[in-house]
Amino acid sequence: xxxxxxATPAAAVAASGVLLLxxxxxxPPGQQANAGVGATQAAPDPAQQDPSxxxxxxxxxxxxxAASVNRLGKVVTDGEGRTLYRFDKDTARPPASTCxxxxxxxxxxxxxxxxxxxxxxxxxRLVGKIKxxxxxxxxxxxxxxxxxxxxxxxxxxxxxxxxxxVWFAVAPDGExxxxxxxxxxxxxxxxxxxxxxxxxxxxxxxxxxxxxxxxIVTDGDGRVMYRFDKDRAKTTTCFGQCKRTWPVxxxxxxxxLKVEGVDRKLIGFIERKDDGSCQLTINGRPMYYYAxxxxxxxxxxQGLQNAWWVVSPQGAKITKAPG
Numbered sequence: 001x002x003x004x005x006x007a008t009p010a011a012a013v014a015a016s017g018v019l020l021l022x023x024x025x026x027x028p029p030g031q032q033a034n035a036g037v038g039a040t041q042a043a044p045d046p047a048q049q050d051p052s053x054x055x056x057x058x059x060x061x062x063x064x065x066a067a068s069v070n071r072l073g074k075v076v077t078d079g080e081g082r083t084l085y086r087f088d089k090d091t092a093r094p095p096a097s098t099c100x101x102x103x104x105x106x107x108x109x110x111x112x113x114x115x116x117x118x119x120x121x122x123x124x125r126l127v128g129k130i131k132x133x134x135x136x137x138x139x140x141x142x143x144x145x146x147x148x149x150x151x152x153x154x155x156x157x158x159x160x161x162x163x164x165x166v167w168f169a170v171a172p173d174g175e176x177x178x179x180x181x182x183x184x185x186x187x188x189x190x191x192x193x194x195x196x197x198x199x200x201x202x203x204x205x206x207x208x209x210x211x212x213x214x215x216i217v218t219d220g221d222g223r224v225m226y227r228f229d230k231d232r233a234k235t236t237t238c239f240g241q242c243k244r245t246w247p248v249x250x251x252x253x254x255x256x257l258k259v260e261g262v263d264r265k266l267i268g269f270i271e272r273k274d275d276g277s278c279q280l281t282i283n284g285r286p287m288y289y290y291a292x293x294x295x296x297x298x299x300x301x302q303g304l305q306n307a308w309w310v311v312s313p314q315g316a317k318i319t320k321a322p323g
Contacts (some may be wrong), residue, residue, distance in 0.1 A: 034140075059312060061113050062139050064146075066121025066172045069158055073178040075169040076122060076141065078275040080255050081155025084110060084146045086164040086176065092143030095130045099147065107147040107167070112137035114246045114250045122172045142174015155202070203252045205281060207261030207313050216318065217262060217282065217311045222296025225249055225280075225287045227317055229307040233284035239274050246301070246308070249287035283315025 011281045013210060063079030076084045085107065089098045099107050112129035117139055139146050149160030149167070156274055161169050161177070169177040204220030224247065229235045251257075251269035259267060268281040280287045290301030290308070301308050303316075309313040309317035 017194075019134070033216075044126065047096055061115035061118055062110055063118045063120070064122045064127065064139070064141065065119070067156070069156060069169070069177070072123075072158060072161065072169055074172055075158070075177045076146075078110065079118070079150070079157070081258075082148055082152055083156070083158050083160070083169050085149055085160050085167050085175075086140075086141075086144040086170045090145050092140075092174070095128065095140045095143045095145060097132055097138060097145040099145075100133060106150050108150060109136070109138040110146040113137045126174055131172065141170055144170065144174050146170060153264070154245065155256070155258060156258060169218065171285065176267065184204075201252060202256040202258055202265060205257045205267065205280070206260050210297070210299065210310075213302070213310055213318050215261070216299070217313060217314055218296070219249065224297065224299050224301075225282075225311050226290055226301050226308050227276070227282075227285045227311050227315075228288065229309070229317075231247065231286050234268070234270050234281060236270065236272060236279065236286045238286075245291050246288040247291060248272070248277065249280040249289060251280040253278075262315075266315055283309060285311070285315055287311070289296070310313055 060079075064076050064084070065079070066074050067077045067081065069075050069083070078084060087097075087099055087107070090138050091098075097109065099109070109132065117124075117127045117129075122141070126142045127139050128143070130145060132138050132142055147167075149163075151159050158169050161198050167183060171177045202220070205225075206218050206220060206222075207215050208218050208222065219225065228236075228238055229263060230245070236248075238248075257264075257267065262282065266283045268284065270277045270281055271277070272279055288308075290298075290304075292298075292300045294300075299310055302310050309319055312318055
């Protein structure tokens with residue numbers, strides 16, 4: 001049976017600097033766990049490492065997985081769901097990258113390690129790697145070097161599609177994803193594109209403009225989120241009947257997190273003491289739905305018991321309409 005890497009028990013993590021895993025997923029990207037004390041610390045700066053060395057055996061092996069994107073069909077993403085791209089000015093035979101220096105700030109190469117690239121829905125035989133002019137290693141697919149787009153902030157975004165007529169999301173066979181530049185230009189900017197089933201099983205955090213309350217946080221279906229005054233930072237006090245009236249907003253894992261309009265650094269989770277489930281937090285405050293909200297955008301829970309409030313994109317409670 002295939003067990004996702006994020007589901008590995010935390011107790012299995014050695015004190016050797018491997019990413020800490022919990023039932024809710026590994027620590028956020030850019031942090032490294034110290035299993036001895038349970039703390040987190042910044043990951044080593046790649047700029048301080050020797051770029052000419054072989055791919056690092058301690059770095060996490062890259063992941064290539066096929067995913068469906070509205071209007072583009074099947075594309076390849078990394079292990080966090082971020083879309084990968086190919087560059088028309090590169091070559092596949094022989095594989096070579098022409099995106100250097102400042103280009104890599106906008107289009108970071110997908111770095112290779114000594115471990116085999118993990119694939120899901122991608123033919124392993126098409127996967128390779130090249131040594132870049134700066135000495136680092138880059139993953140290739142069908143001979144084409146792979147990149148991320150710096151302005152893709154959330155899983156599933158394809159903002160880089162068709163840029164300059166030379167950058168395209170890559171399909172599982174290494175070719176350009178179907179749909180091309182025209183399809184991307186016709187996209188209305190909402191990655192859901194009415195196809196919410198694509199985000200089933202994900203934790204989706206978005207922001208909508210409420211006519212009375214201003215900008216408030218919802219999930220991907222438009223269900224409004226609330227916070228509770230009796231909670232404390234990273235601690236819930238809502239159990240039993242309270243939880244039935246105020247169902248928790250579940251946190252899936254870091255790989256299946258889509259955020260729009262909220263600083264990703266504010267997103268977190270707690271593991272609940274009553275059932276061990278993982279609950280979304282924003283700026284440390286646990287998030288809930290209100291069972292009495294029947295339609296997307298309903299805010300019937302606002303101000304109940306003078307303790308339940310809708311949430312701003314900063315995680316602050318909104319206690320009255322703006323102005």
